Structure formats: C-alpha cells, structure tokens
Amino acid sequence: xxxxxxxxxxxxxxxxxxxxxxxxxxxxxxxxxxxxxxxxxxxxxxxxxxxxxxxxxxxxxxxxxxxxxxxxxxxxxxxxxxxxxxxxxxxxxxxxxxxxxxxxxxxxxxx
Amino acid sequence: xxxxxxxxxxxxxxxxxxxxxxxxxxxxxxxxxxxxxxxxxxxxxxxxxxxxxxxxxxxxxxxxxxxxxxxxxxxxxxxxxxxxxxxxxxxxxxxxxxxxxxxxxxxxxxxxxxxxxxxxxxxxxxxxxxxxxxxxxxxxxxxxxxxxxxxxxxxxxxxxxxxxxxxxxxxxxxxxxxxxxxxxxxxxxxxxxxxxxxxxxxxxxxxxx
Numbered sequence: 001x002x003x004x005x006x007x008x009x010x011x012x013x014x015x016x017x018x019x020x021x022x023x024x025x026x027x028x029x030x031x032x033x034x035x036x037x038x039x040x041x042x043x044x045x046x047x048x049x050x051x052x053x054x055x056x057x058x059x060x061x062x063x064x065x066x067x068x069x070x071x072x073x074x075x076x077x078x079x080x081x082x083x084x085x086x087x088x089x090x091x092x093x094x095x096x097x098x099x100x101x102x103x104x105x106x107x108x109x110x111x
Numbered sequence: 112x113x114x115x116x117x118x119x120x121x122x123x124x125x126x127x128x129x130x131x132x133x134x135x136x137x138x139x140x141x142x143x144x145x146x147x148x149x150x151x152x153x154x155x156x157x158x159x160x161x162x163x164x165x166x167x168x169x170x171x172x173x174x175x176x177x178x179x180x181x182x183x184x185x186x187x188x189x190x191x192x193x194x195x196x197x198x199x200x201x202x203x204x205x206x207x208x209x210x211x212x213x214x215x216x217x218x219x220x221x222x223x224x225x226x227x228x229x230x231x232x233x234x235x236x237x238x239x240x241x242x243x244x245x246x247x248x249x250x251x252x253x254x255x256x257x258x259x260x261x262x263x264x265x266x267x268x269x270x271x272x273x274x275x276x277x278x279x280x281x282x283x284x285x286x287x288x289x290x291x292x293x294x295x296x297x298x299x300x301x302x303x304x305x306x307x308x309x310x311x312x313x314x315x316x317x318x319x320x
Contacts, residue, residue, distance in 0.1 A: 030143070042174065044171040044174025047136060069149050070146045071118065071142065073141060073142035075142065
C-alpha cells in the first residue's frame with residue numbers, strides 16, 4: 001500500500017489535507033488546491049482523488065453530522081495516515097533528487 | 112421554477128440526483144455545492160450564484176455518471192435498453208400513423224414548393240418533434256436511470272443515423288440530397304431527445320431534496 005505511486009494531483013491534495021488538519025473536507029480542500037495551483041478543479045475531481053487516496057491507504061475519513069448549510073447533508077472529513085506521511089516524504093525526496101543540480105534563474109540571452 | 116433563498120436551483124439538483132447513483136458520493140458532491148452556493152449567493156448575489164451552480168453541474172456530471180456506472184451500471188443496463196427500445200418503437204408507431212394521415216397534405220405542399228429550404232426546414236422541425244417525444248418517453252419509461260436512458264437513446268439514434276448515412280442505405284434522407292439537411296437531421300433528433308429527456312428529469316417532483 002505504502003509503495004503505491006502518487007500522481008501530481010494526488011500529492012497536491014494530500015498536502016492540502018495535511019495543511020488543513022481537522023478542517024479537511026471536500027470544499028476546503030478544493031479551495032486550498034485551487035488557490036495554490038491557480039486551477040479551478042471540479043468538486044468531482046477532488047472527491048474522486050480523495051477516494052483514490054483512501055483506497056491506497058494514504059487518508060482516512062469520517063462522516064460528520066448533517067448541517068443545514070449543506071442542505072441537510074453530512075461532510076466527510078479526511079486525515080492523513082502514517083502511510084500517507086511516508087508517501088509525502090518519499091515524494092519530497094524524489095522531487096529534491098529530480099531538481100538537484102538544476103539552476104533556475106533569468107532566461108539566458110541568446111548569443 | 113420556484114426556489115427558496117439560500118437553496119440551489121431545484122431543477123439542477125434533480126438533474127444531479129438523477130445523474131448519479133444516489134450514493135454517498137452524490138450526497139457529498141451536492142453538499143459541497145450547496146454550501147458554496149449559499150456563500151456565493153451572499154457575496155455575489157442570487158443570479159451569479161445560480162449561474163455558477165449550473166456551470167458546476169455540467170462539470171461534475173461526468174463524475175456522477177461514472178459513479179452511477181460503478182454502483183448500478185450493469186444492474187440498470189437492461190432497464191435502460193428496454194426504455195430505449197420501447198420508446199423508439201412507440202415513436203415509430205406514432206410517426207407512421209401521423210405520416211399516413213398527413214401524407215396527402217405534405218405531398219400537395221411538396222408539389223408547390225419542391226425541395227426548397229422551407230420544405231426541408233419543416234422536415235427538420237418534424238424530426239425535432241420526433242426527438243422531443245422520444246426524449247420524454249425514454250426518460251419516463253427509464254425512470255430508474257432517466258439521465259442515462261436519455262443519453263443512451265440520444266447516442267444510439269445518433270450512431271444509427273450517421274451509420275445509415277455513411278452506408279448510403281438511408282433512402283429517405285438520400286433522396287433529400289442537401290448536405291446540410293443530412294447533417295442537421297440527426298442533430299435535431301439528438302437535441303430533441305436531450306431537451307425533452309432532461310426537461311422531464313428536472314421537473315420530477317419526487318426528486319425534490
């Protein structure tokens with residue numbers, strides 16, 4: 001389970017769940033991801049990815065009581081598991097290794 | 112359509128409920144949309160919030176349809192097939208009866224105007240009426256999965272019409288010649304099916320949330 005690969009959106013959403021802590025549910029995750037990536041993801045895309053992360057064992061979820069603001073429907077709050085934390089650290093290591101030696105800066109002038 | 116302040120458009124909610132498997136996934140998606148709608152209505156006004164909601168419905172529809180397919184797809188498939196076949200047969204029967212009654216008048220008119228754009232236009236309207244009737248019937252007969260039944264009917268008829276035209280076996284359309292007519296005819300039928308089918312779903316009172 002822990003060795004399952006993380007896609008780009010999966011990693012972005014997993015990091016959002018870590019950042020949001022106890023307030024991580026569909027809408028808050030979507031807002032966080034959209035604000036940081038500049039892309040307006042559909043609520044369907046967010047929940048599909050969260051479900052995939054849960055299947056991989058990277059997050060767990062619990063259903064809250066129904067609220068009037070949601071038309072009497074419940075929220076599903078997500079929390080990162082130990083396996084999810086390991087996957088994040090692994091993704092960070094891979095990203096550092098991939099970027100290692102790459103110098104970013106102003107575009108060089110053509111000769 | 113009447114709407115209480117703070118609540119998303121009911122017609123759109125009914126479409127969402129009918130598109131999905133009515134599972135927890137549908138409930139979560141609709142809950143999030145309702146929560147954001149309430150905030151947007153306060154910040155941006157009711158009209159803007161409604162526009163946003165309809166836009167989000169279109170974006171989320173493929174995910175709900177996929178959820179339906181995973182939860183109930185194979186279970187509902189025979190029901191959908193039955194709805195498509197029986198509604199198509201019913202429309203075919205109605206078409207035959209009306210064509211027999213109206214034939215003398217249509218032929219007389221055709222002799223006067225020939226294959227003019229007005230004549231071909233009226234034939235396109237006729238196709239649209241067929242589509243509207245078919246869409247209404249298929250969503251009514253396939254009420255267990257009305258959105259999928261409507262999509263299935265539209266897809267089957269579009270594929271059939273295009274296939275027959277490609278094979279050159281559709282003599283009725285073939286005799287009409289004009290390319291724009293050949294292209295518009297299946298589109299009118301498909302549009303009619305979609306409009307009537309989704310209109311009926313959006314008006315179903317039993318799906319009020």
